[in-house]
Amino acid sequence: MKPVPERTTSTVRRKPAAEVRAWIYDRTIAGLTRGWYRRVLQHLPAGARMLDVGIGTGGAIARNAELIRSKDLCILGIDIDADYLYRCTKVLSLARLTDHVTPRLESVYEHNGGPYDAVYFSASFMVLPDPVGALNHIKSLLAPEGRVFFTQTFHHTRTPVMEKIKPVLFRVTTMHFGRVTYERDFRQVLREGGLHLDQLATMGRTLNASYRLAVAHPRRAKDRSASEPFTRATVAPVNLQHRGLSQS
Numbered sequence: 009m010k011p012v013p014e015r016t017t018s019t020v021r022r023k024p025a026a027e028v029r030a031w032i033y034d035r036t037i038a039g040l041t042r043g044w045y046r047r048v049l050q051h052l053p054a055g056a057r058m059l060d061v062g063i064g065t066g067g068a069i070a071r072n073a074e075l076i077r078s079k080d081l082c083i084l085g086i087d088i089d090a091d092y093l094y095r096c097t098k099v100l101s102l103a104r105l106t107d108h109v110t111p112r113l114e115s116v117y118e119h120n121g122g123p124y125d126a127v128y129f130s131a132s133f134m135v136l137p138d139p140v141g142a143l144n145h146i147k148s149l150l151a152p153e154g155r156v157f158f159t160q161t162f163h164h165t166r167t168p169v170m171e172k173i174k175p176v177l178f179r180v181t182t183m184h185f186g187r188v189t190y191e192r193d194f195r196q197v198l199r200e201g202g203l204h205l206d207q208l209a210t211m212g213r214t215l216n217a218s219y220r221l222a223v224a225h226p227r228r229a230k231d232r233s234a235s236e237p238f239t240r241a242t243v244a245p246v247n248l249q250h251r252g253l254s255q256s
């Protein structure tokens with residue numbers, strides 16, 4: 009499947025404020041998420057088709073250009089923010105990624121492409137208004153052995169201050185930091201969305217939080233039932249090499 013270039017972002021020059029907004033975003037978030045993308049992209053088989061939900065300014069993906077080209081990956085990056093996508097189009101072009109990554113102004117809830125070997129949420133899952141609805145939707149876009157990847161921050165203990173600060177930060181900076189996510193809630197959302205969690209790996213830590221990679225697939229009959237609580241043992245790494253998708 010080659011990227012479909014329809015409904016790409018407008019090339020009409022944007023207001024300076026919009027460009028500054030996208031630039032600030034790129035400088036602050038993409039430095040961190042670059043490594044997260046690398047972690048996921050490294051484990052995709054050559055020629056894989058991936059849907060990047062919330063590609064943002066493309067800064068993180070562009071910093072992995074060499075890896076994307078060497079694996080001949082085919083990525084469709086969707087986002088609802090026209091300012092970010094305007095910058096993304098330029099960033100992808102500068103990184104010589106236009107043959108591999110196509111940005112498109114579209115919400116995950118409206119997207120109907122595929123089938124995809126991977127659907128990836130990098131710091132975008134916790135900004136969605138209806139995460140369960142998003143999972144139910146993207147499940148239908150996956151190839152039979154397709155996987156869903158998430159990279160994001162998890163908070164370890166309840167942090168009411170952070171829960172209050174995040175929406176304020178959004179109003180001040182216009183950058184979406186999403187809801188504070190706890191592991192228990194995340195697992196619950198995956199269960200409700202019909203996904204089976206294969207792996208939850210820690211990539212880095214701060215004092216009260218960790219950056220994690222989660223890998224999941226649509227629940228099948230042989231997976232544990234939805235009502236059965238997850239335990240550490242149920243998320244022990246599983247070898248997915250035989251499916252062409254590895255997990256860690």
Ligand SMILES: C[S@@+](CC[C@H](N)C(=O)[O-])C[C@H]1O[C@@H](n2cnc3c(N)ncnc32)[C@H](O)[C@@H]1O
Pocket residue numbers: 037038041042061062063064065068086087088089092114115116117129130131132135136184185
């Ligand atoms: C924190 S940013 C992450 C950007 C990029 N994935 C990264 O990791 O550097 C979250 C992105 O999700 C986008 N987003 C929010 N709601 C969305 C939706 N319904 N469909 C697609 N993208 C969405 C936002 O506009 C934003 O660009």
